[in-house]
Amino acid sequence: MQLAVWTYEGPPHVGAMRVATAMEKLHYVLHAPQGDTYADLLFTMIERRGKRPPVTYTTFEARDLGKDTAQIFQDAAREAVERFNPQAIIVGASCTAELIQDDPGGLSEAMGLPCPAIALELPSYQRKENWGAAETFYQIVRALADKDLKRAPREGRRPLANILGPTALGFRHRDDLVEIRKILDQLGVDVNLVAPLGATPEDIARIGAADFNIVLYPEIADEASRWLERTFAQPCVRTVPIGVGATRSFIADVAELAGADPTPALGDTSSRMPWWSRSVDSTYLTGKRVFIFGDATHAVAAARIAREELGFEVCGLGCYNREFAREIRAEAARCGVEPLITDDHLVVEEAIANAACELVLGTQMERHIAKRLGLPCAVISAPVHVQDFPARHSPQMGFEGANVIFDTWVHPLVMGLEEHLLTMFREDFEFSDEAGASHHAAHSPRRAAAALAQAAAPPPTAPPEPVREPEMAYAPAPATAAAVAEAAPAPAADSAFVWTAEAEKELKKIPFFVRGKAKRNTEAFAAAEGRREICLETLYDAKAHYAR
């Protein structure tokens, strides 16, 4: 058993729902108990869809167990086909139905339905949402693709591509697709099919007509694309065009497969990010320590942008989906950090607290962790909340995506000049470390509480009360300790070091966003040197020792 408050991914049948909801004229008959319809809300509320997901839940109850659950499934399937008249259905079980072993695949096969019924085996107790989406898409493609389809000869026609991977509830999938179509237009490539998003089962039948595939989201389309490679000899573009560099590589890869000239697409004048990043206000971004966590695809892309396009230092990199851990490990090696592969948010919280970073890029969960630790944060990956399904055009991919990313990531940071002034005048009585950037809630009640807590001046022997949201005791102890250390430089009661009043005062003068790190470094240095007392000398010896 795994203790969890927050889960980065839902169960695999939610992945199947994401594929079914993305498609048209496909229906999902899901063997599931009452209550599993909660998942509809993800689509109708978070993504704001104006249609119910095309899912029929059998909704069995305790009194049905052991007698007619199989019959209930068949009735639900028959009714769904009659009512919705889909071109195909997918059938499967949720976690509870998996335990009662009714075999939806066999049951629907025996019914002689007027449309194909694709059976899904989604092991709920081993696998998760992304895997469920990938498996569902693969099974649909395998079942519906017309294997006898012969590609038309290339002479006298434009190249054809499939765009694979966009789903319902995908982070920015809607707008990424717009950008990718734009690039293909510039390269003179026609789109044979986008799938799952917007495709019907009949469209899927023609998937073999394309000259090559473009996998936008490996988490969802990788497995299907490999089968297509084997079955139709369709080569595949696997470069994910997030960031300016990655977009250029993507254009080159597509152009090569299409036999097209990449120049018009590469010369896209809407790409402002490189100049924004070179302009002098961005100088202060140099070497900013950034912690990155999310799904592997977005995390790897973000790490590359951070290093090569914004001049950040990546001080932490990880993903929650084990299936793509290899990609994270490779990128972490390039960044010179330990990869973090975990789906336990408490482990992530601890890693962030220990990384002494200045910016967190992550999911909805990291947004909260960062809020708690008082760190700037931007969202780069699902799971996300309703505000990350925006009304405005906000892609992550292509040159416009890079523009969006620059704005999104830099916004939470203090603007360069303002940071400089804050540092210059931090002794000024009207400034305090607690005053953040002018475009954020710098005077929130919490900060006021912090000021009060500091004014109350706890006795030096007792650790000060951390200023945190109520009910935070669930946070891991190390993070708590770190948070306390960040909140107040006074040594904790159990600290092995004695800070002189002078050194302590000096520590307070260090900008708050690096103070925790300075304190830890100084203590580590003191330990190595065998010094128990930390005075001004020690502080500056340590600073010299760790100088970047």
Next chain:
Amino acid sequence: MSPLATLEGCASEIALTERPAAEAQRPILRERGQREVFCGLTGIIWLHRKMQDAFFLVVGSRTCAHLLQSAAGVMIFAEPRFATAIMEERDLAGMVDAQDELDRVVNRLLERRPDIKTLFLVGSCPSEVIKLDLAKAAQRLGAIHMPRVRILNYSGSGIETTFTQGEDACLAALVPVMPALPADAPKELLIVGCLPDIVEDQFLRLFKQLGIERVGVLPARDGRNLPSLGPNTRYILAQPFLGETAMALEARGAKRIEAMFPFGAEGTSDWLKAAAREFDIDEIHVEQVLAAPRARAQKALANLRPQLEGKRITFLPDSQLEVPLARFLQDELGMELIEVGTPYLHRAHLSRELGRIGPQVRLSEGQHVERQLDRVRADQPDITVCGLGLANPLEMEGLTTKWAIELVFSPIHGFDQAADLAELFARPLRRRDLLEV
């Protein structure tokens, strides 16, 4: 001819006790099929806010954790006092002993959260289907961790409970551990059902003014300080979904005070008066105490009446609050009821409200969501009360909706919330008329 006569399922009979003569003939549409409802686990979202020293540990699957996270919205971020012990392949394959695993998880949890005084082990569909004995686990762990932590168990599974029935199951689990009152103790009042603190305080003030001295509340804010219970306890339900809790209270000798539910000026008056009658409070005194707050509520409701009067409303099943709320909207705001759907109809507890709802109103219990939506489309009500899985899709079809879950999460009981409750229904209608684009 009633539209019901043509619908299957209306003729089915259920055994009923003590129903009023008028009720006996009332046809109820009972349907089975897909139900678009939450399971009882969702109750944890508000129960853990109420019981400040309690922790809710669901033993379930990733789906359960995902549901709680989705239902809690951003509340998941307040590091709430609930979590899921997610069962994995190893637990199902018998590679590890589920009870040992549970011990490990609970011990880790109690180490991390020394502030927990009551721990609920909450059953789910997967744990119920594999027959994981959580009652035994609660007993065993309780023996280890008492007196510091009390460990209880109930089931919030979807196969057994719908949405608010999770609260019912939880409170029913608390009843056996309530301290006993001696048989000769003076009469005491017990308010049963989770209420927002502000509402609870209003009611306690009113009972005090009425002259009822001893008033307990279930659930208590402090789980280790439960009210006492005995044959001289008279309990009054603040929520309509507490059938199991009521049975558990009756089993310990407590007696129910028959009343309407405290929604609106009339519902709240009826509720308070019923309690006052039970405690032999002088009627003139009761009138004096209630006159001012009731007048305040009526005045506030009068302001909203023009927006709601004559508007046609349908309730889809969600929380069992549907019947009392329908009564309130019909009697106190002049709305016209089209269909009132409820996941479960407790005729005895709702008898006073049911008596007010005319025979032309379609009452339905249970759900076949597709057929019910066909009826909504045919009826074209001015406003449809439904869950969030249906609200936006119905809006897209041009129907105005009110999402039902808010009725469970907002302060809506009592005199001073009567207008807030009406406003919840008036707002979507006003917004519909306001928007020009």
